[in-house]
Amino acid sequence: MKKTGAQIFVESLRKEGVNTIFCYPGGATLNITDELHHATDIKQIVVRHEQAAVHASDGYARASGKVGVCLVTSGPGATNTVTGIATAYMDSIPIIVFSCQINTALIGNDAFQEADIVGITRPCTKHNYLVKDVKDLARIIKEAFYIARSGRPGPVLVDIPKDVTANMADFHYPEDVHIRSYRPTYVGHVGQIKKALKLIASSERPVLYTGGGIISSGASKELRRFSEMLSIPVTSTLMGLGGFPGDHPLFMGMLGMHGTYAANMAVIESDLIIAVGARFDDRATGKVDEFAPRAKIIHVDIDPTSISKNIKVDVPIVGDSRNVLKKMIELLEQEKEDFKDYPSKIAPWVEQINKWMASYPLTYNRTGLLKPQYVIERIYELTKGNAIIATEVGQNQMWAAQFYKFIKPRTILTSGGLGTMGYGFPASIGAQVAFPDALVIDIAGDGSIQMNIQELATAAQFNLPVKIVILNNRYLGMVRQWQELFYERRYTWTPMDYAPDFLKLAEAYGVAGYRIEKEEEVDTVLKEAFMNKKTTIIDVRIDPYECVYPIVPPGASLKEMLIV
Amino acid sequence: MRHIISVLVENEFGVLSRIAGLFSGRGFNIESLCVAETMDPTISTMTIVTTGNEAILEQILKQLNKLINVIKVIDFKDMDYVSREMVLVKVNATEKNREEILRMVEIFRGRIIDVSAKTYTVMITGDEDKIKAFLTLIKPLGIKELVRTGPVAMLRGEKTIKMKEKHGKGEEDGQGVL
Numbered sequence: 001m002k003k004t005g006a007q008i009f010v011e012s013l014r015k016e017g018v019n020t021i022f023c024y025p026g027g028a029t030l031n032i033t034d035e036l037h038h039a040t041d042i043k044q045i046v047v048r049h050e051q052a053a054v055h056a057s058d059g060y061a062r063a064s065g066k067v068g069v070c071l072v073t074s075g076p077g078a079t080n081t082v083t084g085i086a087t088a089y090m091d092s093i094p095i096i097v098f099s100c101q102i103n104t105a106l107i108g109n110d111a112f113q114e115a116d117i118v119g120i121t122r123p124c125t126k127h128n129y130l131v132k133d134v135k136d137l138a139r140i141i142k143e144a145f146y147i148a149r150s151g152r153p154g155p156v157l158v159d160i161p162k163d164v165t166a167n168m169a170d171f172h173y174p175e176d177v178h179i180r181s182y183r184p185t186y187v188g189h190v191g192q193i194k195k196a197l198k199l200i201a202s203s204e205r206p207v208l209y210t211g212g213g214i215i216s217s218g219a220s221k222e223l224r225r226f227s228e229m230l231s232i233p234v235t236s237t238l239m240g241l242g243g244f245p246g247d248h249p250l251f252m253g254m255l256g257m258h259g260t261y262a263a264n265m266a267v268i269e270s271d272l273i274i275a276v277g278a279r280f281d282d283r284a285t286g287k288v289d290e291f292a293p294r295a296k297i298i299h300v301d302i303d304p305t306s307i308s309k310n311i312k313v314d315v316p317i318v319g320d321s322r323n324v325l326k327k328m329i330e331l332l333e334q335e336k337e338d339f340k341d342y343p344s345k346i347a348p349w350v351e352q353i354n355k356w357m358a359s360y361p362l363t364y365n366r367t368g369l370l371k372p373q374y375v376i377e378r379i380y381e382l383t384k385g386n387a388i389i390a391t392e393v394g395q396n397q398m399w400a401a402q403f404y405k406f407i408k409p410r411t412i413l414t415s416g417g418l419g420t421m422g423y424g425f426p427a428s429i430g431a432q433v434a435f436p437d438a439l440v441i442d443i444a445g446d447g448s449i450q451m452n453i454q455e456l457a458t459a460a461q462f463n464l465p466v467k468i469v470i471l472n473n474r475y476l477g478m479v480r481q482w483q484e485l486f487y488e489r490r491y492t493w494t495p496m497d498y499a500p501d502f503l504k505l506a507e508a509y510g511v512a513g514y515r516i517e518k519e520e521e522v523d524t525v526l527k528e529a530f531m532n533k534k535t536t537i538i539d540v541r542i543d544p545y546e547c548v549y550p551i552v553p554p555g556a557s558l559k560e561m562l563i564v
Numbered sequence: 565m566r567h568i569i570s571v572l573v574e575n576e577f578g579v580l581s582r583i584a585g586l587f588s589g590r591g592f593n594i595e596s597l598c599v600a601e602t603m604d605p606t607i608s609t610m611t612i613v614t615t616g617n618e619a620i621l622e623q624i625l626k627q628l629n630k631l632i633n634v635i636k637v638i639d640f641k642d643m644d645y646v647s648r649e650m651v652l653v654k655v656n657a658t659e660k661n662r663e664e665i666l667r668m669v670e671i672f673r674g675r676i677i678d679v680s681a682k683t684y685t686v687m688i689t690g691d692e693d694k695i696k697a698f699l700t701l702i703k704p705l706g707i708k709e710l711v712r713t714g715p716v717a718m719l720r721g722e723k724t725i726k727m728k729e730k731h732g733k734g735e736e737d738g739q740g741v742l
Contacts, residue, residue, distance in 0.1 A: 122582055123589050127632040130578075147632060181574060181635040305626040308619070 026073020028100035031165035052426035054084020059427025075113030090417025094153035126154030151184025188319030203272035212239030213277015219322035235263035246405030261360035290557035369543035376403035390428035392448030394478035422451025596714025647717035656706035
């Protein structure tokens with residue numbers, strides 16, 4: 001039996017097991033929108049701005065591990081998704097953006113609400129499609145899901161003209177995908193893995209440097225086993241947090257620009273960096289020429305382009321982090337004898353790292369006005385890691401990364417690569433939709449939260465009890481901090497005195513609002529707010545001049561940290 | 565360093581834009597680019613001449629491979645190959661130099677493909693060195709216009725570029741894919 005494109009679209013989503021989409025309607029979506037009228041099995045979260053639809057599907061994907069799906073209209077609806085797509089692309093998050101397009105016959109004519117979204121998003125998607133014929137629709141959707149979730153995951157955009165959603169075709173959802181030009185490598189080369197183990201055996205100051213690949217490949221168990229077997233200390237990038245327990249004695253904390261003293265010193269002094277699912281981003285490495293100057297480097301990554309891009313690697317291993325770690329563990333177990341004395345051999349190194357951690361822990365000066373770090377510490381103590389934490393971008397993001405101990409994977413949602421302000425709140429909406437009973441907290445700044453504040457309406461409409469903790473310092477704090485440190489305190493453009501009264505704003509949107517001004521209010525208010533079943537804003541008035549420390553000045557080596 | 569790369573791609577709309585966008589977005593150079601269908605109409609070959617050091621070339625090859633529509637990437641460096649380019653040159657043909665032009669075209673085994681009262685249009689094919697030599701010699705005679713195709717390349721002997729599908733890269737040889 002023939003079906004319309006809109007019917008094929010909805011049926012294809014069902015075949016992919018999609019039960020949630022984030023959407024915004026327009027003229028070009030109407031055939032699909034109308035078809036979804038009857039689809040009570042697919043939750044449809046209507047946002048207030050298309051950027052938020054993408055971030056929400058991204059947050060949904062990060063929290064659940066499933067592919068996030070959103071649907072928007074043509075022209076401005078489609079162009080509004082670009083920041084969200086670029087965010088997901090930089091962080092390798094599997095989402096599918098369905099954009100509707102004007103009628104095929106009009107494409108290229110500068111028609112009303114026309115934009116060449118396939119052209120616009122080519123450099124920030126893993127792949128994208130324009131569906132020109134309804135006969136191709138099911139196959140393209142199948143391929144889109146496959147491409148988004150396989151290999152190094154990423155966003156895929158599918159542009160569907162309105163006439164394609166009305167035209168009829170037979171519906172067969174393909175069983176398999178066959179793309180002759182796309183075959184990601186999952187299994188690491190055994191010879192390379194053996195070489196890596198040899199290098200490990202001869203090392204004395206090893207460091208495991210892990211990233212988002214641990215999360216996306218689901219390798220946290222294997223990572224922990226591997227690290228514990230050999231007692232190798234672990235440092236993680238922002239994207240890798242939660243991949244290794246934040247309260248584990250072998251965990252040194254985050255490395256890089258705002259990394260811990262111990263992690264950065266360990267990298268500087270190390271004789272072997274074992275990078276797993278991390279990509280040597282400049283925020284992690286500092287000045288590239290002086291990164292790990294004494295170390296050999298083993299690099300495990302599913303994406304060959306990540307290897308030897310920024311740092312020359314000694315033993316490259318292309319493969320899925322989990323698969324490779326599994327194989328390493330297997331080989332270690334076979335060659336137990338060779339590694340029997342390894343932990344005791346590197347004990348002095350671990351001891352040295354413990355000394356660094358004890359002498360220079362993450363800290364802050366608790367005197368004076370309320371400190372943001374204290375607030376984050378209390379959020380951690382009150383939740384014990386049993387929450388999903390989204391962050392915005394800037395100081396709020398770094399304090400969250402430093403002072404909240406992420407115990408489990410998929411509990412931090414943060415725009416690591418692109419650094420998108422306005423990401424956290426819609427992402428926490430996505431996570432809350434995926435896990436209605438979870439405690440989902442967006443750690444925000446007063447600047448970032450205003451970049452997608454309109455989504456309060458979405459959260460309220462769909463009864464999503466997201467907690468927005470605004471670390472309110474009346475500044476664009478991270479930029480202000482750079483102005484303080486590197487531009488002689490000329491606070492140009494960064495004051496945010498003209499912000500709304502967030503409690504009145506909460507009231508206007510019909511959500512709950514709290515304010516914290518002193519340390520002694522923190523626990524009581526947070527506890528009450530976390531129990532509240534409504535969307536909740538917590539306006540926390542913090543010390544406006546608090547800085548994030550340690551900081552490695554931009555372009556400097558990791559050893560040039562400024563600490564408190 | 566100058567490299568000739570062949571890229572086998574799906575013959576679909578938008579693929580050229582993906583490749584060109586990759587080069588411009590990542591700051592790689594394209595000296596010349598030549599695209600046409602192969603024997604199999606679903607596949608096109610792009611021959612790209614690019615410049616860059618070893619590390620840049622490695623990134624170019626890997627980034628090209630990463631594109632979903634790219635079936636195969638071949639770097640001709642260290643391979644035994646032939647390459648040819650075609651050039652059309654419109655030369656001032658005065659009474660004095662007509663003979664000289666004809667002689668030159670004959671020596672380089674080119675052809676005159678169009679004639680006017682004041683010009684000859686010369687077609688010449690060859691490898692880089694031959695074309696360079698021809699242009700150096702003809703230049704003093706007065707070139708009015710010049711159009712080049714950019715080179716195309718092929719392996720010497722019986723070897724061919726296998727249309728074999730991308731297999732999981734690195735499965736057999738983790739080093740080879742890098």
